[in-house]
Structure formats: C-alpha cells, structure tokens
Amino acid sequence: MKTMHCCVSIDWFREKYPDGGELTGGLGRDGKSMSGQEVLDYLDGLEGRGYDYIPGCDNIDDRGHCAGHES
Numbered sequence: 001m002k003t004m005h006c007c008v009s010i011d012w013f014r015e016k017y018p019d020g021g022e023l024t025g026g027l028g029r030d031g032k033s034m035s036g037q038e039v040l041d042y043l044d045g046l047e048g049r050g051y052d053y054i055p056g057c058d059n060i061d062d063r064g065h066c067a068g069h070e071s
C-alpha cells in the first residue's frame with residue numbers, strides 16, 4: 001500500500017501567516033521553536049530550490065511534495 005505525507009503549500013502558508021507566524025513548542029525544524037522571520041527565511045530558501053510545498057519528509061519530488069511511500 002502506498003501512503004503519502006500531508007504537505008502544506010508555501011503559498012497557502014504565506015497567505016495564512018503573512019508575518020511567518022511563530023512556531024513554538026517544538027513545531028519548528030528539528031523540534032526547535034522558530035521566530036516569524038526565521039520561518040520566512042526558511043520559506044525563501046525552499047522557494048530558492050524550486051519548491052512549492054514545505055517538505056514533510058525526506059522522500060520528495062521536485063516541488064517539495066512527498067513522493068509517496070510503500071508500506
């Protein structure tokens with residue numbers, strides 16, 4: 001059976017959180033908190049790689065979306 005990770009689009013995130021929001025309580029990368037500016041910088045870096053999605057795992061396609069997993 002093939003499963004997919006849920007991936008959030010960068011455009012959606014920017015519209016919902018124009019100031020980057022603030023990822024606290026371990027929601028940021030590597031379980032750390034991130035300020036709004038750190039989130040925006042992270043999104044810029046993802047877009048610089050051509051991603052349209054915030055990667056949710058390490059098996060992603062060219063747009064940053066989960067490429068699926070066999071289980």
Ligand SMILES: [Zn+2]
Pocket residue numbers: 004005056057058059066067068069
């Ligand atoms: Zn995945």
